[in-house]
Amino acid sequence: xxxxxxxxxxxxxxxxxxxxxxxxxxxxxxxxxxxxxxxxxxxxxxxxxxxxxxxxxxxxxxxxxxxxxxxxxxxxxxxxxxxxxxxxxxxxxxxxxxxxxxxxxxxxxxxxxxxxxxx
Amino acid sequence: xxxxxxxxxxxxxxxxxxxxxxxxxxxxxxxxxxxxxxxxxxxxxxxxxxxxxxxxxxxxxxxxxxxxxxxxxxxxxxxxxxxxxxxxxxxxxxxxxxxxxxxxxxxxxxxxxxxxxxxxxxxxxxxxxxxxxxxxxxxxxxxxxxxxxxx
Numbered sequence: 508x509x510x511x512x513x514x515x516x517x518x519x520x521x522x523x524x525x526x527x528x529x530x531x532x533x534x535x536x537x538x539x540x541x542x543x544x545x546x547x548x549x550x551x552x553x554x555x556x557x558x559x560x561x562x563x564x565x566x567x568x569x570x571x572x573x574x575x576x577x578x579x580x581x582x583x584x585x586x587x588x589x590x591x592x593x594x595x596x597x598x599x600x601x602x603x604x605x606x607x608x609x610x611x612x613x614x615x616x617x618x619x620x621x622x623x624x625x626x
Numbered sequence: 627x628x629x630x631x632x633x634x635x636x637x638x639x640x641x642x643x644x645x646x647x648x649x650x651x652x653x654x655x656x657x658x659x660x661x662x663x664x665x666x667x668x669x670x671x672x673x674x675x676x677x678x679x680x681x682x683x684x685x686x687x688x689x690x691x692x693x694x695x696x697x698x699x700x701x702x703x704x705x706x707x708x709x710x711x712x713x714x715x716x717x718x719x720x721x722x723x724x725x726x727x728x729x730x731x732x733x734x735x736x737x738x739x740x741x742x743x744x745x746x747x748x749x750x751x752x753x754x755x756x757x758x759x760x761x762x763x764x765x766x767x768x769x770x771x772x773x774x775x776x777x
Contacts, residue, residue, distance in 0.1 A: 600741055604639070606662065607663040608643060609663070610662040610663050611644070612644075614645075614649075615645060
């Protein structure tokens with residue numbers, strides 16, 4: 508496995524949890540402290556910290572060292588790598604479907620309708 | 627979590643085709659058909675590069691060729707299940723991606739093809755990962771895209 512694949516692996520593992528996805532979604536709209544992140548969850552601070560460590564380990568979030576607040580920051584690039592993997596797959600299948608659709612029409616001798624965005 | 631089927635966070639892609647189910651099924655399994663649509667836009671999959679050995683354990687190999695610069699992307703998968711005309715499952719040993727194609731007869735001559743990918747990166751297929759997926763990854767991706775700006 509390449510380093511990039513390892514990274515992707517770790518990122519998807521980290522995202523494989525609803526609490527962590529909620530944390531990521533929250534951080535997508537701006538940095539937040541652990542207390543702020545914990546607020547919507549019925550979970551202790553140590554519980555939240557555990558999740559943050561998983562996110563930190565794969566590089567999805569970072570925490571600044573200043574003071575005791577240490578706001579969490581979403582590392583957009585890492586998330587983008589994971590999302591573009593998903594996007595890329597989505598695109599490939601959409602285009603395969605489009606071409607399969609055309610192929611099936613050709614085989615059956617049905618006239619192709621005017622091209623339009625489907626999907 | 628209850629004991630219902632785990633939501634594995636698979637990526638799913640669905641399309642309805644105006645063709646009988648057996649027909650669509652064969653398109654996904656026969657090189658002469660695959661060559662027409664397997665490469666996405668801008669990429670071709672020449673007939674001679676497609677190997678299909680349609681039985682569990684048999685290979686499914688293709689080389690997709692970039693139309694503009696000729697770069698080649700070989701893919702290698704192994705069939706896990708072939709149930710005519712309902713389901714084809716293959717797995718890519720290199721990446722761990724398991725792809726399930728399900729063909730549903732919608733009546734008339736319409737067929738729904740659903741592709742499920744479960745799933746790439748190994749970690750993502752662990753039992754914890756599977757149990758943890760309440761929303762599927764592609765919906766999560768769409769949601770984050772909507773949040774947009776901040777990233």
